[in-house]
Amino acid sequence: xxxxxxxxxxxxxxxxxxxxxxxxxxxxxxxxxxxxxxxxxxxxxxxxxxxxxxxxxxxxxxxxxxxxx
Amino acid sequence: xxxxxxxxxxxxxxxxxxxxxxxxxxxxxxxxxxxxxxxxxxxxxxxxxxxxxxxxxxxxxxxxxxxxxxxxxxxxxxxxxxxxxxxxxxxxxxxxxxxxxxxxxxxxxxxxxxxxxxxxxxxxxxxxxxxxxxxxxxxxxxxxxxxxxxxxxxxxxxxxxxxxxxxxxxxxxxxxxxxxxxxxxxxxxxxxxxxxxxxxxxxxxxx
Numbered sequence: 001x002x003x004x005x006x007x008x009x010x011x012x013x014x015x016x017x018x019x020x021x022x023x024x025x026x027x028x029x030x031x032x033x034x035x036x037x038x039x040x041x042x043x044x045x046x047x048x049x050x051x052x053x054x055x056x057x058x059x060x061x062x063x064x065x066x067x068x069x
Numbered sequence: 070x071x072x073x074x075x076x077x078x079x080x081x082x083x084x085x086x087x088x089x090x091x092x093x094x095x096x097x098x099x100x101x102x103x104x105x106x107x108x109x110x111x112x113x114x115x116x117x118x119x120x121x122x123x124x125x126x127x128x129x130x131x132x133x134x135x136x137x138x139x140x141x142x143x144x145x146x147x148x149x150x151x152x153x154x155x156x157x158x159x160x161x162x163x164x165x166x167x168x169x170x171x172x173x174x175x176x177x178x179x180x181x182x183x184x185x186x187x188x189x190x191x192x193x194x195x196x197x198x199x200x201x202x203x204x205x206x207x208x209x210x211x212x213x214x215x216x217x218x219x220x221x222x223x224x225x226x227x228x229x230x231x232x233x234x235x236x237x238x239x240x241x242x243x244x245x246x247x248x249x250x251x252x253x254x255x256x257x258x259x260x261x262x263x264x265x266x267x268x269x270x271x272x273x274x275x276x
Contacts, residue, residue: 026239029185034205037100053124
């Protein structure tokens with residue numbers, strides 16, 4: 001990940017103490033919810049999809065839009 | 070996605086880089102999507118749709134820039150489109166909250182998470198996404214503004230309002246249980262979406 005992701009990390013930490021003054025306890029909870037999903041093992045359907053991207057080479061079906069419903 | 074710049078064809082190794090970076094951000098896409106739409110199955114559908122769109126649009130990705138920010142723009146636009154088609158109603162999933170609650174240790178008051186998630190889903194979408202980007206995703210206000218295609222001040226005020234709402238909801242324990250299933254609330258959300266969609270976040274996609 002690019003460098004600015006790390007700067008964000010700092011900012012995120014700084015935002016905790018500064019920000020709008022108080023950092024309520026739910027602020028940690030919010031990050032927790034996010035991080036918990038980030039750390040979940042990736043379901044197979046995602047691995048399959050990533051693998052398929054390779055097979056298809058350049059051409060993923062032109063547009064999924066419009067044909068969805 | 071209305072850019073018509075001439076773009077160089079990607080080489081095989083650039084494609085491989087793209088795919089590697091895309092793979093790396095998938096967990097973040099899932100987390101963002103889950104926060105936006107609440108239901109894990111729908112969130113995952115949204116992420117897969119995002120991955121396909123990102124892959125199809127990879128010529129527009131500028132190597133060296135943030136893949137996470139770029140794909141978040143695609144994801145939020147897909148989400149907004151789906152919201153308009155009424156696919157998501159910000160449904161809250163008790164089961165997931167339960168699982169999240171029991172997962173990580175070291176949290177003083179883990180039970181608040183469930184309330185927190187529910188409260189989060191009652192926020193208007195524009196504030197919810199602003200708070201998710203800044204408060205959970207760790208984006209700066211500037212980056213969040215780029216993703217949402219709006220001014221930095223707008224993001225700051227959305228985050229501020231979201232925080233204020235959550236503060237009072239969680240302090241009073243007064244979290245509307247079904248407010249998002251309620252018709253009038255839902256209509257209000259859809260109206261707000263028009264404003265949100267107006268920004269579409271294309272600034273970041275072009276960058």
